[in-house]
Amino acid sequence: MGTLTEEIFSHKLGRAVEQGETVVVEVDRVMSHDTTSPLAIQAFRKLAQQSGGRVFNPRRSHIVFDHIIPAATIAAATLQRDIRTFAQEQDITILQEGICHQVMPERGYVTPGDIIVGADSHTCTYGALGAFATGMGSTDIGVAYATGRSWFRVPTTINIRVTGDLPFGVYAKDVTFEMVRLVGVDGANYRAIEYSGDLTERMSVSERFTFCNMAIEMGGKAGLITPDATTQEWLRGRTDRDYPMLAPRNPRYERIVEIDASQLQPMIACHPDVNNVVPVEQVEHVQIDQVFLGTCTNGRLDDLAIAANILRGKTIHPRTRMVVVPASREVYLEAMRLGYLEIFVQAGASVGTPGCGPCIGRHQGVLAPGERALTTMNRNFTGRMGDPTAEIYLGSPATVAATALTGHITDPRTVL
Amino acid sequence: MSRIWMLGDNINTDVIIPGRYNVTTDRSQLARYCLCEILPEFSQQVEPGDVIMAGHNFGCGSSREHAPASILANGVRVVIARSFARIFYRNSVNIGLPVLVCEDAVLNSADGQRIKVDLDTGTIYNLTTERTFRAEPLDPFVARIAAAGGIIEYIRQEGTLR
Numbered sequence: 001m002g003t004l005t006e007e008i009f010s011h012k013l014g015r016a017v018e019q020g021e022t023v024v025v026e027v028d029r030v031m032s033h034d035t036t037s038p039l040a041i042q043a044f045r046k047l048a049q050q051s052g053g054r055v056f057n058p059r060r061s062h063i064v065f066d067h068i069i070p071a072a073t074i075a076a077a078t079l080q081r082d083i084r085t086f087a088q089e090q091d092i093t094i095l096q097e098g099i100c101h102q103v104m105p106e107r108g109y110v111t112p113g114d115i116i117v118g119a120d121s122h123t124c125t126y127g128a129l130g131a132f133a134t135g136m137g138s139t140d141i142g143v144a145y146a147t148g149r150s151w152f153r154v155p156t157t158i159n160i161r162v163t164g165d166l167p168f169g170v171y172a173k174d175v176t177f178e179m180v181r182l183v184g185v186d187g188a189n190y191r192a193i194e195y196s197g198d199l200t201e202r203m204s205v206s207e208r209f210t211f212c213n214m215a216i217e218m219g220g221k222a223g224l225i226t227p228d229a230t231t232q233e234w235l236r237g238r239t240d241r242d243y244p245m246l247a248p249r250n251p252r253y254e255r256i257v258e259i260d261a262s263q264l265q266p267m268i269a270c271h272p273d274v275n276n277v278v279p280v281e282q283v284e285h286v287q288i289d290q291v292f293l294g295t296c297t298n299g300r301l302d303d304l305a306i307a308a309n310i311l312r313g314k315t316i317h318p319r320t321r322m323v324v325v326p327a328s329r330e331v332y333l334e335a336m337r338l339g340y341l342e343i344f345v346q347a348g349a350s351v352g353t354p355g356c357g358p359c360i361g362r363h364q365g366v367l368a369p370g371e372r373a374l375t376t377m378n379r380n381f382t383g384r385m386g387d388p389t390a391e392i393y394l395g396s397p398a399t400v401a402a403t404a405l406t407g408h409i410t411d412p413r414t415v416l
Numbered sequence: 417m418s419r420i421w422m423l424g425d426n427i428n429t430d431v432i433i434p435g436r437y438n439v440t441t442d443r444s445q446l447a448r449y450c451l452c453e454i455l456p457e458f459s460q461q462v463e464p465g466d467v468i469m470a471g472h473n474f475g476c477g478s479s480r481e482h483a484p485a486s487i488l489a490n491g492v493r494v495v496i497a498r499s500f501a502r503i504f505y506r507n508s509v510n511i512g513l514p515v516l517v518c519e520d521a522v523l524n525s526a527d528g529q530r531i532k533v534d535l536d537t538g539t540i541y542n543l544t545t546e547r548t549f550r551a552e553p554l555d556p557f558v559a560r561i562a563a564a565g566g567i568i569e570y571i572r573q574e575g576t577l578r
Contacts, residue, residue, distance in 0.1 A: 384434075
């Protein structure tokens with residue numbers, strides 16, 4: 001009995017687990033990337049006596065190069081060289097085909113009922129497939145590589161119910177801004193978020209990834225959606241493992257947040273906090289130097305399709321530059337096949353190697369002092385994309401594409 | 417004499433150690449750029465034993481452990497906040513950076529004041545105002561990790577994670 005989170009922990013431990021309990025569990029997958037692996041490896045090495053110097057299971061240990069790939073500096077290249085040495089020694093395959101949070105599900109490494117820990121805060125994205133997945137720091141991940149275990153305080157849960165149809169020009173990303181506006185940037189701290197409601201049930205897995213990805217922007221430990229036929233269909237061909245279709249049973253939620261999506265309009269999260277949310281029409285005068293379409297929030301095929309449909313046959317505004325980074329190789333190849341990449345390039349955009357792109361301000365579109373960017377990212381924090389005096393605004397792929405055409409923040413309903 | 421460095425709400429990990437400076441495991445590099453976006457003088461002026469105080473949701477954002485590591489590398493004795501973001505809190509405990517939650521101490525202290533903290537009892541003495549505060553007790557499991565000096569030491573003592 002309980003929330004989906006409690007059901008997953010109970011299933012894993014073979015006994016009824018309740019919120020508030022501290023438990024140690026065997027995790028299904030452990031993940032780190034090129035920025036967080038070095039410190040995780042340092043922690044792992046300190047436990048050589050306990051682990052025998054070997055990771056608990058190389059097939060369930062995953063290292064993804066996505067943050068600075070290909071390496072942009074000697075420092076990054078050197079760290080990546082050292083990680084490669086570690087991976088080779090441990091028989092771990094390094095994945096270099098896109099953002100960890102896109103690649104892990106695509107590869108079938110995430111299935112309903114799994115417990116997954118990753119050295120990246122947006123590991124909560126995997127909850128879209130009914131897994132309990134949470135971000136941790138490098139030392140926790142080093143411990144998990146060494147022991148196959150992690151400790152958790154089984155969290156209380158906020159239920160966000162999203163109902164109604166999305167109006168014209170409004171997308172899953174806009175709904176997440178409404179969530180952050182209502183819950184706040186720390187309203188879900190130490191808590192899980194379980195999304196439900198008829199709109200959530202009708203959403204594609206990609207849109208569900210967008211929902212769960214943004215859980216951490218409310219402080220959430222995890223974001224989960226009950227697996228259903230849509231989940232099973234998406235997983236078909238990606239995994240042949242059996243998985244439990246767990247669901248909440250008489251859940252006790254700490255709080256229920258209701259959102260009627262049919263009342264929403266396109267929204268922007270203004271610099272420098274994600275809950276700084278306004279309707280797009282209130283900031284339409286803001287000039288934008290760079291737009292960026294991509295990331296683990298909105299770099300998937302449907303996101304690229306929305307933008308490509310707006311940009312088809314058009315060119316971006318001469319005062320604005322556009323960076324497009326598909327979330328993974330799979331997305332990149334499909335976008336190429338469907339002609340989206342050609343549309344972006346013809347429009348004047350730069351299309352980058354699948355990965356995190358300029359989201360963390362290290363390459364592929366760093367901002368100068370005083371510049372402003374509108375992006376499909378999940379965070380708009382000071383200094384995140386480059387100079388600390390640059391400003392970051394967040395929007396949906398449609399708002400980003402519309403803005404690329406005009407050079408100032410633009411309501412996508414005017415160009416759709 | 418330790419001083420208080422007072423910060424506001426929602427101090428995120430991009431502000432504590434920007435992404436452009438955390439492509440390293442060198443603790444002295446991390447120390448140098450700690451809080452550089454909002455307090456450029458911090459890493460030059462902070463003294464070992466100083467205390468950071470902050471409002472709500474300290475350390476929100478990225479999972480980067482470079483954030484608490486950069487604070488620890490500057491010799492900060494403890495971070496006291498009204499509340500911490502979950503991953504930052506966990507990272508701090510894991511690497512042996514003491515973290516205390518104490519609403520009263522933060523609301524009744526100011527930047528630059530003198531402070532003494534007894535980590536064993538969670539007692540905070542503001543030496544400037546001569547007021548004493550008591551931090552919230554740690555979760556029992558967290559307290560065991562903190563007492564060991566971090567999760568690596570805890571596992572070495574226990575033999576495994578349990």
